[in-house]
Amino acid sequence: xxxxxxxxxxxxxxxxxxxxxxxxxxxxxxxxxxxxxxxxxxxxxxxxxxxxxxxxxxxxxxxxxxxxxxxxxxxxxxxxxxxxxxxxxxxxxxxxxxxxxxxxxxxxxxxxxx
Amino acid sequence: xxxxxxxxxxxxxxxxxxxxxxxxxxxxxxxxxxxxxxxxxxxxxxxxxxxxxxxxxxxxxxxxxxxxxxxxxxxxxxxxxxxxxxxxxxxxxxxxxxxxxxxxxxxxxxxxxx
Amino acid sequence: xxxxxxxxxxxxxxxxxxxxxxxxxxxxxxxxxxxxxxxxxxxxxxxxxxxxxxxxxxxxxxxxxxxxxxxxxxxxxxxxxxxxxxxxxxxxxxxxxxxxxxxxxxxxxxxxxxxxxxxxxxxxxxxxxx
Amino acid sequence: xxxxxxxxxxxxxxxxxxxxxxxxxxxxxxxxxxxxxxxxxxxxxxxxxxxxxxxxxxxxxxxxxxxxxxxxxxxxxxxxxxxxxxxxxxxxxxxxxxxxxxxxxxxxxxxxxxxxxxxxxxxxxxxxxx
Amino acid sequence: xxxxxxxxxxxxxxxxxxxxxxxxxxxxxxxxxxxxxxxxxxxxxxxxxxxxxxxxxxxxxxxxxxxxxxxxxxxxxxxxxxxxxxxxxxxxxxxxxxxxxx
Amino acid sequence: xxxxxxxxxxxxxxxxxxxxxxxxxxxxxxxxxxxxxxxxxxxxxxxxxxxxxxxxxxxxxxxxxxxxxxxxxxxxxxxxxxxxxxxxxxxxxxxxxxxxxx
Numbered sequence: 001x002x003x004x005x006x007x008x009x010x011x012x013x014x015x016x017x018x019x020x021x022x023x024x025x026x027x028x029x030x031x032x033x034x035x036x037x038x039x040x041x042x043x044x045x046x047x048x049x050x051x052x053x054x055x056x057x058x059x060x061x062x063x064x065x066x067x068x069x070x071x072x073x074x075x076x077x078x079x080x081x082x083x084x085x086x087x088x089x090x091x092x093x094x095x096x097x098x099x100x101x102x103x104x105x106x107x108x109x110x111x112x113x114x
Numbered sequence: 115x116x117x118x119x120x121x122x123x124x125x126x127x128x129x130x131x132x133x134x135x136x137x138x139x140x141x142x143x144x145x146x147x148x149x150x151x152x153x154x155x156x157x158x159x160x161x162x163x164x165x166x167x168x169x170x171x172x173x174x175x176x177x178x179x180x181x182x183x184x185x186x187x188x189x190x191x192x193x194x195x196x197x198x199x200x201x202x203x204x205x206x207x208x209x210x211x212x213x214x215x216x217x218x219x220x221x222x223x224x225x226x227x228x
Numbered sequence: 229x230x231x232x233x234x235x236x237x238x239x240x241x242x243x244x245x246x247x248x249x250x251x252x253x254x255x256x257x258x259x260x261x262x263x264x265x266x267x268x269x270x271x272x273x274x275x276x277x278x279x280x281x282x283x284x285x286x287x288x289x290x291x292x293x294x295x296x297x298x299x300x301x302x303x304x305x306x307x308x309x310x311x312x313x314x315x316x317x318x319x320x321x322x323x324x325x326x327x328x329x330x331x332x333x334x335x336x337x338x339x340x341x342x343x344x345x346x347x348x349x350x351x352x353x354x355x356x357x358x
Numbered sequence: 359x360x361x362x363x364x365x366x367x368x369x370x371x372x373x374x375x376x377x378x379x380x381x382x383x384x385x386x387x388x389x390x391x392x393x394x395x396x397x398x399x400x401x402x403x404x405x406x407x408x409x410x411x412x413x414x415x416x417x418x419x420x421x422x423x424x425x426x427x428x429x430x431x432x433x434x435x436x437x438x439x440x441x442x443x444x445x446x447x448x449x450x451x452x453x454x455x456x457x458x459x460x461x462x463x464x465x466x467x468x469x470x471x472x473x474x475x476x477x478x479x480x481x482x483x484x485x486x487x488x
Numbered sequence: 489x490x491x492x493x494x495x496x497x498x499x500x501x502x503x504x505x506x507x508x509x510x511x512x513x514x515x516x517x518x519x520x521x522x523x524x525x526x527x528x529x530x531x532x533x534x535x536x537x538x539x540x541x542x543x544x545x546x547x548x549x550x551x552x553x554x555x556x557x558x559x560x561x562x563x564x565x566x567x568x569x570x571x572x573x574x575x576x577x578x579x580x581x582x583x584x585x586x587x588x589x590x
Numbered sequence: 591x592x593x594x595x596x597x598x599x600x601x602x603x604x605x606x607x608x609x610x611x612x613x614x615x616x617x618x619x620x621x622x623x624x625x626x627x628x629x630x631x632x633x634x635x636x637x638x639x640x641x642x643x644x645x646x647x648x649x650x651x652x653x654x655x656x657x658x659x660x661x662x663x664x665x666x667x668x669x670x671x672x673x674x675x676x677x678x679x680x681x682x683x684x685x686x687x688x689x690x691x692x
Contacts, residue, residue: 003689005609007498009556010523012371013236016269016309023340029348037609038498041526044558051552051572052376053416058558077612081500083531102615106593110347111689112234113355114269117587119507121600123658124625126241127366130399130439137470143478151507152600155628158660165654165674166246167286172660191510195602197633216513220491224477225587226364227485228399229683236692238368240442241400243624244598250654254675260683270371270400276444280454289444312370314406314419314460324410328458330444352682355690356598359581366590373522373553374496380552384573390581482580485588486496503603 001032001108004039008058009049014042015057017114022060025067032108033064035093036075036101040082043074043089061091075101115146115222118153122172123163128156129171131228136174139181146185146222147178149207150215154192157203175205189215230261232350234343236357238270239288240281245274248356249291256299264302264346265292267335269357272310275303275335293334303335304342360391362480364473366487368400369418370411375404378486379421386429394432394476395422397465399487402440405433405465423464433465434472490515492583493545496522496590499534504589509537514544519571519579521550525557528568535565542567550576592617594685595647598624598692601636606691611639616646621673621681623652627659630670637667644669652678 002021008014024031035043047058064072072093079085079095086095096104105111116135122128138145149157161172178186186207193199193209200209210218219225233252237244252262267274279289296303305315310331311324317337321329331337347353363382367374382392397404409419426433435445440461441454447467451459461467477483493512497504505527508518518541520528527534528549538547551570554560561570571579580586595614599606607629610620620643622630629636630651640649653672656662663672673681682688 005606005692006501007523007526007557009553010373010496010498012269019308020268020340020343024344024347027341027344027348029344036613037605038501038523038526041557046558046560047556048558049556052373052380052556054373054376054556055415056556075613081533082526083529083535098612099615102613105613105689106615106618106686108687110350110353111355111687112343112347112353113690113692114236114357119504119590120603121625121628121659123655124243124598124600126399133438134398134470134473138474138477141471141474141478143474150511151503152603152625152628155659160660160662161658162660163658166243166250166658168243168246168658169285170658189511195635196628197631197637212510213513216511219511219587220513220516220584222585224480224483225485225585226473226477226483227588227590228366228487231682238400238443247598247623250675251678255679255682258676258679260679270368273403273443278446278451278456278458278460279444280441280446280450280456282438282442285442308412311410312412312415313368313403314409316408316410320410321408326408326410328408328460330408330458330460352688354596354682354688355692357690357692361580377496377521380573381576385577385580388574388577390577482586484494484580484586485590487588487590501605 001034001111003034003111003113004042005037007038007041009054013114018057018060021064021069022067025069031069032071032073033069034073036078040074040078040084043091045088045090058090073101115148115225117148117225117227118156119151121152121155123168127228129169132171132174135178135183136181139183145183146187147183148187150189150192154188154196154198157205159202159204172204187215230263230351231255232263232346232353233265234353234355235265235267235271235274236269238273242358244356244358245288253295262301263350264304266343266346267305268309272305272313272315275305275315275331277332278330289332293332296334304338305335307337307339310337360393360481361385362393362476362483363395364483364485365395365397365401365404366399368403372488374486374488375418383425392431393480394434396473396476397435398439402435402443402445405435405445405461407462408460419462423462426464434468435465437467437469440467490583492579492586493518494588495520495524498523499527508589509541512545517546517548517583519548521553525549525553528564529559530563530565538565548579592685594681594688595620596690597622597626600625601629610691611643614647619648619650619685621650623655627651627655630666631661632665632667640667650681
């Protein structure tokens, strides 16, 4: 399981975590990707980084499915705190509350966080 | 004015900010050094970094006076939130509340923050 | 037990590299196996051979190097993270037309597959970072 | 107006270097003077000449270099921060017995006095960092 | 004299915005840049904090950083003004000094 | 299965502790390291949060990081256990998996 808790663009963690997810998909592992806290901002629509000159990788989250990664979880509490709904996101995700997210984490062999 | 808002040891900002303060003192400028938020932790007594292998620079704050830097300010609210008193600190400082600290900042030509 | 370690932050700037080093050393001293230390994000700077810290400070790239020699540790720097940040080994430097390289010989450059493989093979993966 | 800029974070890892670059360029385009850009903490990595970012990403060390050439910018990397982090110019490398250096020629290495001097001489000091 | 405060950290992740709002004196300006722009968005749990502070401080957000994060002018808290890098430079010129709350 | 959570950020500066306490399931352990150890100190504004969570989670603090920051065992919130790096390794061995709240 990969856990994303940081906003995109302000730091590189989101982009480099996405690169890990894409590689993990190739390994045919049972990979889950979690977006919580500011990590939910990674998935917002309409990102346009042209004027800040950085890479716009937000559309690449759609490619996760092609890499066999279908388990995308977003924490409900984090979405709500930021006034976001699933319709604001670039990909289809499962919305889970904090309690359920904790249970999912418990089931993992490995948790990589960025 | 140099503003320290970060804890020592977890990141290098406190140590490298201290290096700036010492150099600024040499330039015979009217230098103030502020400790607020986790920056107040930079001044706590009894720091012993031997077992983590990093540099223990906490005693060097006492050297600031030798470099002509006598204006050390600590924000009262930050001390209180952390359960600290001036007797817990390695140097004599002026304790100011947030309002007064804001006024002091307003009087500066330059504010360097780390 | 078989451990794998991920280091996500640069030496000196964050304590994370120190923590990772001390954890790794403690694990080895207790007889555990550390099958790989993977350096990602700014962690790649741990592999610099040009670092010259002040004499009264620890030399982290050197500490890693010595630990690796003593325990045959596999220290792997992520290639894409390293290229962005200007950390190259001799062959990478040549490939990109650079006349110098700065990766310590105790480290090797490889892809993210090495991280995933370590996750699969290790009993525990421990992450240190910013 | 005379600006001085302080960059406290490494390129790519934090957006701070991008912000500093874009602010500096905007200031110059509006006819202001930028008397120095000082790179401290991980900011020193902006001066790397070994950085090889992916082709679809910006090359920050190169952007700084080009901006410096166009506007005779004074790009100064802090010597103590750079030594810790393995960033050396040719003469520093020689002094420390290293057979390679990695500082771009568009940057120069100097002490913190250059930061204090910039604070004194500039009308405004703007800090970008982590 | 009026000061320009820059905040580049997310208000959900760090305490930079809180520190600035606690310490900054009335009449100053706050420019939200990088991940700091999330504080300028309407309908979040930090929006009230920003709205309330508008009596004392002027708020700006850097447009390029807003757009990079998928937000537009229409989603901002009422009263937050948007500037580009050129406007950022003007703000620096028009204030006596600048403090970055890193 | 019981999980070990590591927190290396100051609870005053970042939201890592809050996130961990919100999400971690009962029966797990929290190891405070680096600047995270400030959360283990008695008498701060975050101490109550930690005390309250002790019903659900076990708390540990890394001794070397405590001492580096000038704190001793005597200043900890009741119930926080101190370990050294060797104890850190044991905690990792004795939990099913580890999650770092960076």
